[in-house]
Amino acid sequence: MTPDATTARVVLTTTDSADEADRLSRVLVDARLAACVQIAGPVRSVFRWEGAASVEEEWQLWLKTDLARVDDLTARLVAEHTYDVPEVLVLPVVGGHGPYLAWVTQETEGSAVDP
Template structure:
């Protein structure tokens, strides 16, 4: 995670269909790399690609995991993603329900 570590993190990615988002989310949870995942969408993304500004409909996948599982989850998402350069970003969780965060850690063991 490039020198950044947190006890719990949310790793987010976007993809081009609800079906692809569901596959990424369920694959991460089935592999024990994430405790749970939410799919948000459709959303509108605006970005530069191949020298031009693009506007596309996408779905965002948010996976909650323990910090020590983050790198394995990132690698899993990258390996199973349909994009040439998938968005995969890590957001540290700085607080929350102790019971929930304990459950996240337990589910990713």
């Protein structure tokens, strides 16, 4: 596969604590829905919710997966998430290091031992 023809995707979400970010990451990697999750935080999020502007500290998760697993990852992420309306953004990967992209696909093939 050439780097220009990748099926890799990055899924972004946020959560309200480092512990919750760790828990979600482990669930999704253990289920082979994500090959890797990087956690950044805290980050400051500014948003409008229920008619009022809010500023909150959150932790951002960058989940690496394959296009074939995006729907299953999204469904599991939403089911496991503590937010009523979690952020779930799916970003295409337009290129990258071929062996890494192949690893992402390989790690997200199949199903988990303990779903």
